[in-house]
Amino acid sequence: MQQSEAKSLLTVYYRVGCHLCDEMVALLAEFQDELKFGYVLVDIDADAELKSRFNADVPVVALEGRVLFRHFFDEAILRQALQHG
Numbered sequence: 001m002q003q004s005e006a007k008s009l010l011t012v013y014y015r016v017g018c019h020l021c022d023e024m025v026a027l028l029a030e031f032q033d034e035l036k037f038g039y040v041l042v043d044i045d046a047d048a049e050l051k052s053r054f055n056a057d058v059p060v061v062a063l064e065g066r067v068l069f070r071h072f073f074d075e076a077i078l079r080q081a082l083q084h085g
Contacts, residue, residue: 007037008036008038009038009040010028010037010040010061011063012024012025012039012059013044013057013060013061014041014043015043015044015045024072025041025059028061028073031075031078035082061078063082068081
C-alpha cells in the first residue's frame, strides 16, 4: 500500500484466523489501485473495547469512523463511499 498516492484510508477491523476477514482483505486489494485507497488492519482482539464493539461483526470496513459494511465485501458501497468521501 502506497499511502502517499491513496486518496482515502479505510480501516479494516478483523481478527486473526477469520476466513471472512482474509477474503475481505483480498477483495479490497483487488480494487486498491483502481479506486486509489489504502487500508489499515486493526486486530479487534488486541483491544477490549473494539472486541466488545465488533466481536460478532468482523470483518468490518470503515471510512473515517463510518462503517461501510460488515461480514461481506460490497463493491457498490465501496465505490459510492470513495467517490463521495
